[in-house]
Amino acid sequence: xxxxxxxxxxxxxxxxxxxxxxxxxxxxxxxxxxxxxxxxxxxxxxxxxxxxxxxxxxxxxxxxxxxxxxxxxxxxxxxxxxxxxxxxxxxxxxxxxxxxxxx
Numbered sequence: 001x002x003x004x005x006x007x008x009x010x011x012x013x014x015x016x017x018x019x020x021x022x023x024x025x026x027x028x029x030x031x032x033x034x035x036x037x038x039x040x041x042x043x044x045x046x047x048x049x050x051x052x053x054x055x056x057x058x059x060x061x062x063x064x065x066x067x068x069x070x071x072x073x074x075x076x077x078x079x080x081x082x083x084x085x086x087x088x089x090x091x092x093x094x095x096x097x098x099x100x101x102x103x
C-alpha cells in the first residue's frame with residue numbers, strides 16, 4: 001500500500017513539475033513573441049523613416065532643379081531685355097521725346 005501511495009505522490013510531483021515547466025515555456029514563448037513584435041515594429045518604423053528621408057531628398061532635388069531652371073530662364077529674360085534696351089534705347093528716347101514735344 002505504501003508503494004502505491006509513494007507512486008501516486010511521485011506521479012503527482014512529476015505532473016506538477018511538468019506543469020511548472022509548461023508554464024515557464026509558455027512565459028518564454030510569450031516574452032519571445034513580445035520581443036519579436038517590438039523588433040517588427042521597430043524595423044517598420046525605421047523603414048518608414050528611411051522611405052520618408054528618400055522622398056524628402058528626391059523632392060528637394062526636384063525642387064532645386066526646378067529653381068535652377070527658373071533662375072536660368074530669368075537670367076535669359078533679363079539678358080534679352082538688356083540687349084533689346086541696348087539696341088533700341090536711342091530710338092525709344094527719340095520717340096518719347098517726339099511724343100512729349102508734339103503735345
